[in-house]
Structures are given as structure tokens and as C-alpha cells.
Amino acid sequence: MKISVEISKYPLADEFIPAIKAFIERLNEHENVTIITNTMSTQIFGDIDIVMPLLHQEMKKSFETYGKQVFVCKFFNKDLTPK
Numbered sequence: 001m002k003i004s005v006e007i008s009k010y011p012l013a014d015e016f017i018p019a020i021k022a023f024i025e026r027l028n029e030h031e032n033v034t035i036i037t038n039t040m041s042t043q044i045f046g047d048i049d050i051v052m053p054l055l056h057q058e059m060k061k062s063f064e065t066y067g068k069q070v071f072v073c074k075f076f077n078k079d080l081t082p083k
Contacts, residue, residue: 002079003051005044012068019066026058034081045081 011019024042027035033046033054044051059071 001048001077002046003048004076004078004080005051005055006041006074007044007055008041008072009062010070010072011066012070013066019062019069022065023058023062026061027054030054036082043080045079048077 009020009023010016013019024035024037027033027042027044030050032050033044036043036045044055055073062069
């Protein structure tokens with residue numbers, strides 16, 4: 001099953017830019033998903049069996065590295081990659 005995820009990250013720290021940039025850079029290292037980033041969010045498109053473990057891994061690493069933060073996510077059970 002293909003899914004689309006829109007995710008926004010809000011680090012609860014004065015220096016929040018490095019935490020956001022690191023998260024996006026790590027997402028972009030994965031080859032089997034499509035990542036689109038804009039000023040409001042990052043969108044992830046791919047197979048649910050790839051996307052969900054990827055999010056688990058990268059969100060966990062982000063919590064461990066940067067501490068308190070909020071992730072706001074929307075999940076769609078369809079590939080909505082812009083054409």
C-alpha cells in the first residue's frame with residue numbers, strides 16, 4: 001500500500017534550525033521514498049512498509065539527539081506525489 005505523510009517538526013529549544021535541518025537531511029538519505037520539503041512541512045511518499053519504519057527510526061533519533069520536540073503528522077492512504 002502506498003502512503004503520503006506530511007510532517008512538521010517543532011523543536012522546543014532556542015536553537016531549533018539545526019534539529020529541523022538534520023531531520024530533513026536524514027530523511028533524504030533514504031532511497032526508496034520521495035521527499036519534498038517546503039517552508040511549512042516535509043512530505044514523504046512511498047510504500048507503507050518502508051515509510052513507517054523510516055519515520056520510527058528518524059523520529060526516535062531526533063528525540064534522542066535533540067530532546068523535547070513536537071511532530072505534527074498527516075497520513076494519507078494514497079500516493080499523492082505531485083506530478
